[in-house]
Amino acid sequence: MRFLSEKLPGVAVLGIPLLWISVFMLLPYAIIATYSFWTKQYPTFSPDFQFGNYLTLFTDPQYSKVLIRTLKVSLLVSLFSFLLGYPFAYFLAFRCKSQALRTWLYMAVIAPLWVSYLLRAYVWKTILGTEGVLNSFLMSIGILSEPSDMFLYNQFAMVVTLTYIFIPFMVMPIYTALEKIPRNLVEASADLGLRPIPTFLRITLPLSIPGVAAGFTMTFCLTFGDFVAPFLVGGPDGNLVANVIVTQFGTALNWPMGSALSILVLVIVLTVLSLSGRVERHYSPKEV
Template sequence: MTLLRERLGGAAVLGIPLIWIAVFMLLPYAIIATYSFWIKQYPTFVPAFQFGNYLNLFTDPQYSKVLIRTLKVSLLVSFFAFLLGYPFAYFLAFRCRSQALRTWLYMAVIAPLWVSYLLRAYVWKTILGTEGILNSFLMSVGILSEPSDIFLYNQFAMVVTLTYIFIPFMVMPVYTSLEKIPRNLVEASADLGMRPIPTFLRITLPLSMPGVAAGFTMTFCLTFGDFVAPFLVGGPDGNLVASVIVTQFGTALNWPMGSALAIFVLVIVLAVLSLSDRVERAFSPKEA
């Protein structure tokens, strides 16, 4: 009887989350995957089994250009988040001697996550606009004679805004990874006569790669699926794949094409996650 109760208890504990995942994750994915093979037939769509929707992703310029643009913006945001976030995380982990200062600086990075996403995106629309801080500063120093609209409604504005929004997701895993590096390895390298830069390239950077991979994965995937910030600051160039998916399911009423795009995005995200896992395993310290 006791064994039966334990099994029933274990089944209840595991069963509820599994049912939740099956109903609210696997089932919707299955429905979307099914729709992706259907055919758009005005005014609705009909069941079928064909790959025309997926072929259109690569043969129709209106979709292929959007996918390339989304990939480009996601890589740029991930790169600049790493370029800005890694030195900051390195300073916190190795150079900041004050625990109180380290805590305040770390909190300053993650504090924006407590603020509304829409507000953070809209702030950059205000900064980069014709009456924003950037134009006002450039006019005050004499660089511009009148407000310019070159800073807003383009890919530059998207990259800047998304980098600001998602940089905490780069800093947090990198900082965690740097914190775990044994300091005696760095000290031993210095004792053996190795200069700081070679020490960083041969010891610190490789050991921090799991954090870099995790940060890149989160930054890339979040950017790849974002549509709010591109809508606010992207303008004509802000039409990324998530915006197209929303349009296909809404205005265009082309659920099969929208489903194909959604499945393609899911495949890209899963591929990035798989690659990130391989990188983390490759650079993780091997236990003796």
């Protein structure tokens, strides 16, 4: 009895999350991993242990094409989020003198996260579509004479939409990293004779790398697993890995193949995570 009352809090604190993770994360992964070695015998699958599914992933151009496309889109989304998000975060952290303005601008980044994801993706349909805002605008200023369908249903639309949706995940960690840089390091660099741009390149940028790495990781991984934006704005050749996985588990009724694909995505994401973790650790300033 006494043993129980003493150990109970500890068991509960560690046990409940552990149980949760086991049942809702590790177990499903284990099942998926098992499935990935099975063989498909339409319309069912039979237990097996073979690498055929994985082999197909790399040999069948249908899959490798989607994988490469997903990789490309993910990298582009991360890159554009970085190119747009870094200057914004820099302005917030270093240049914005008014506390009120800073709060408002930061909220402007965060607030969209409270809006339904689906809605935010759908918004771009109305902007980029033939009847959309962009077309009306271009026609009103005379660049287009009739509505164009070139903006929607392609990879461009997908990258724009996903960049819009995931950019907060780039801005937040970069802003946090920049905010942490003591202002007197920048002053010290100027004091030692460096102009603003060399100072930025040698002090501010290297010290904000952990934030950049975190931002890249999040936008990359989130895009890599996304299937709504491709579905809404991606068009006929806009399928990403997640869409293929959905198909494999759905209409194609090929769970083993879907599982193999899922495991591959997991491996890729984990690799990116561990790489960025390494980068973050390497560039993190040790406490002074």
